[in-house]
Amino acid sequence: MDFNQFLGIEVRARHDDGMTIRVALRPELMNIAGVAHGGVTATMADAAAGMGLMHLLGGRRAVTTTELKINYLLPVTGAWLEARAKFVRRGRTLAVAQVELTDDQSRLVAIALVTYMILPDAQ
Numbered sequence: 001m002d003f004n005q006f007l008g009i010e011v012r013a014r015h016d017d018g019m020t021i022r023v024a025l026r027p028e029l030m031n032i033a034g035v036a037h038g039g040v041t042a043t044m045a046d047a048a049a050g051m052g053l054m055h056l057l058g059g060r061r062a063v064t065t066t067e068l069k070i071n072y073l074l075p076v077t078g079a080w081l082e083a084r085a086k087f088v089r090r091g092r093t094l095a096v097a098q099v100e101l102t103d104d105q106s107r108l109v110a111i112a113l114v115t116y117m118i119l120p121d122a123q
Helices: 002-007 037-058
Strands: 010-015 018-023 063-072 080-090 094-103 108-119
Touching: 002 037, 002 080, 018 037, 037 063, 037 080, 037 108, 080 108
Parallel strands: none
Antiparallel strands: 010 018, 018 080, 063 108, 080 094, 094 108
16 A cells, blocks of 8 residues: 555564554654654554455455544654554454554553454445
């Protein structure tokens, strides 16, 4: 996806229940306080869930975010941010993932719950 490439998101691992991705924290991804912009953290949660679901579906179905809830726990100031999505429920039309976001010191910096809709097959 062009947007993920623009941010510099890279796949770190594919799992049976989701995916782990990482982004290097460049200056343009930081806010005025010198910490990762909250939107970057939310994007990482969304991308980890979306990419993980696409992986689990074998890339055969289109998906879209229907809800994202995130708790920011610590400011992120390190070299990178990693997101590990784990699907807790995958139904016929909806999938829910818990995403843990960690920094380069292995600190849990945020946690998210992301719901995706699995779209009908194209006609």
